[in-house]
Amino acid sequence: MKQKFHRHSVADIVRVTKIAYVTDREIWQNLVTPIAKSFLGPIQSCQVRLMETEKGLFPGDEVSNLNDHRLYGGQVGFIRFPYLHTMYKTANGAFIVKRDGIKFEAIGWYGDPEKGRAKLMFKFALRDRSYDGTKGANDTALVDFPYDDPILNGRLPYELKSCEVSIYGFTPGSKISDTGDREYDTFVEKPFTFLDRPELFLKHFKRAWDSERAPGQNSAPLPDISKLVAPQFDKIALKRGYDVLESAASHYHVALWAYSIGYRYTNPDTAKVMAEIAEGLKRIKSAGVKLTRTQESWVCVVQSLPKEFIPEGLYLGGVKWPQDNIGPANLWMYKPLTEKAKKVLPS
Numbered sequence: 263m264k265q266k267f268h269r270h271s272v273a274d275i276v277r278v279t280k281i282a283y284v285t286d287r288e289i290w291q292n293l294v295t296p297i298a299k300s301f302l303g304p305i306q307s308c309q310v311r312l313m314e315t316e317k318g319l320f321p322g323d324e325v326s327n328l329n330d331h332r333l334y335g336g337q338v339g340f341i342r343f344p345y346l347h348t349m350y351k352t353a354n355g356a357f358i359v360k361r362d363g364i365k366f367e368a369i370g371w372y373g374d375p376e377k378g379r380a381k382l383m384f385k386f387a388l389r390d391r392s393y394d395g396t397k398g399a400n401d402t403a404l405v406d407f408p409y410d411d412p413i414l415n416g417r418l419p420y421e422l423k424s425c426e427v428s429i430y431g432f433t434p435g436s437k438i439s440d441t442g443d444r445e446y447d448t449f450v451e452k453p454f455t456f457l458d459r460p461e462l463f464l465k466h467f468k469r470a471w472d473s474e475r476a477p478g479q480n481s482a483p484l485p486d487i488s489k490l491v492a493p494q495f496d497k498i499a500l501k502r503g504y505d506v507l508e509s510a511a512s513h514y515h516v517a518l519w520a521y522s523i524g525y526r527y528t529n530p531d532t533a534k535v536m537a538e539i540a541e542g543l544k545r546i547k548s549a550g551v552k553l554t555r556t557q558e559s560w561v562c563v564v565q566s567l568p569k570e571f572i573p574e575g576l577y578l579g580g581v582k583w584p585q586d587n588i589g590p591a592n593l594w595m596y597k598p599l600t601e602k603a604k605k606v607l608p609s
């Protein structure tokens with residue numbers, strides 16, 4: 263009698279996805295922009311480590327342990343799944359790639375990070391969403407926010423291979439705290455954390471209103487990132503067999519930028535909120551208030567204050583920005599890459 267044996271996938275057991283096969287060379291050549299490379303200078307050396315602790319090599323290099331999974335008899339500080347940490351020292355800084363089976367992060371530091379004399383310049387990432395909506399999504403040490411909620415962070419309702427893209431770029435020396443104003447720096451970076459102190463919020467809001475800093479931009483962006491990086495992510499994801507790229511837009515200006523390059527709102531309720539926001543901003547402008555794109559984004563943030571604290575003329579009628587970058591809710595957007603995805607996803 264012929265025996266039948268169960269067929270198992272080794273890749274599934276050890277959580278190895280297509281993301282794991284994106285090489286450091288691909289990342290450096292395709293994602294690190296000319297301006298970023300001009301700051302960093304040429305690569306001079308390479309050091310590879312297998313890391314299994316939350317603590318990194320220097321301040322700012324730490325990882326997370328959201329599920330608090332402890333190894334070695336319950337010792338604090340050890341993570342669930344180890345990750346590979348590769349540091350490329352350059353003439354003027356360091357290019358670091360962290361990776362495990364479901365995510366990679368590429369990080370640029372200008373200066374000497376090991377001596378505490380470096381500025382974060384960029385952070386790019388791709389993360390496979392296969393485990394989203396389950397506790398397994400939080401097992402990677404390379405995520406800072408939970409993705410286990412099946413409603414707030416569920417996957418697309420189609421048999422599509424999907425990954426999340428993250429893009430952050432900062433011009434060295436442009437951070438607000440470099441001038442010594444750490445509280446205002448924190449406000450611009452994380453304005454929703456000030457909602458419990460409305461008077462302090464409004465103090466910093468008035469200052470941010472007349473600046474060119476959008477919410478989240480406590481450092482000025484690198485000029486060439488928004489134009490050059492996104493198309494390269496499309497190519498990398500397609501090459502590795504993904505049907506869809508997804509993104510969690512942090513603020514209004516980010517969502518509009520993503521929409522302009524082909525991303526669409528995943529949740530119909532989110533699309534309605536965005537339409538209400540756009541209509542509200544149109545009413546404000548019709549009343550004679552001139553708004554820059556940066557100010558539009560701040561208008562969205564200020565809606566989360568109690569109505570009595572919202573500055574006169576800026577009230578949108580009760581609609582609120584759906585993501586505070588603190589809790590598990592995300593403003594998910596998607597971009598179809600393959601014909602298969604384009605056929606089943608609303609455009």
